[in-house]
Amino acid sequence: MSDTDGKPEDPVMDEESLMDHEPEDIPDHLRDEALDGHQIKKLAEERIAEMQGEIDGLKDQLLRVAAELDNTRRRADREKADASKYGITSFARDLLSVADNFQRALDHTPEDPTTMDAEALNGFVGGIRMTEKELLTVFERNGVVRIHPAGEPFDPNVHQAIAQVPGGGAAKDIVVDVVAPGFLIGDRVIRPAMVTVSTGAEATASS
Known part of the structure; x- marks a missing residue:
């Protein structure tokens, strides 16, 4: 077919068909277009390969970070287990001398x-008192x-009242007697002191 000026139309050629022809058979403008298209395709392929390399690098970094996080978690779990199992080692070591004295x-x-x-009885009692003193020292340390x-x-936060007794001269809510001492670690109560507390009233005489 020809165009309106009577000139034959350029054949429709894709890149592959252009490559099948001899260079002198290809019109100049089509040859330039083919070269431009080939260059664009090559640049696109190079960019795709570059981006794939970046993706592979990021995947590798992600795997390394995940492995490091897993190692950190395992190490933390192990340290937690060791602390739970061996955390009282120092305390137990200090108590050994107390046990020896007993x-x-x-x-x-x-x-x-x-x-x-x-x-002999006085010596025994004296030894027990010294051992108790050593035990309290170990506790404090x-x-x-x-x-x-x-x-x-009376402080309900650290004391536990097991009985109330008439005042006998003591004001109301004053600890009259300690049945068993309490113990703290820092601000945490291990065991409240077991106490008797004054009611503040005098005992009534029985009839």
Whole structure:
């Protein structure tokens, strides 16, 4: 077919068909278009390859970060388990000397304590008191504080009233007697002090 000027139309050629022809058979403007298209395709392929490399690099980084996070989690779990299992090692080591002193006291006690003379009994009691003092020192060194609130106002946060008694001269809600001392670690109550508390009223005489 020809155009309106009677000139033959250029054949429709894609890039592959252009490559099948001899260069001199291809019109100049089509040859330029083919070269431009080939260059664009080549640049696009190079950019795609570059982007694929970037994607592969990011995937590798992501895998490395995930592996590091997993290692960190495992390490934290292990440290937590070790702290739970061995956290009282220092405290237990300090208590060993207290246990040794108790054992020595028992070793020097006869099977029938009523056979002990006054000197032996005094020595035994003195040894027990020294061991108790050492025990309290170990407690304090490890942050354990004993609560012995005799004569102090009753505090429900750290005391547990097991009975109320007439005042006997004590004001209302004053700790009259400590049945068992309490203990704290920092601000946390391990065991409240077991106490009797004054009602503030005098005992009534029985009829």
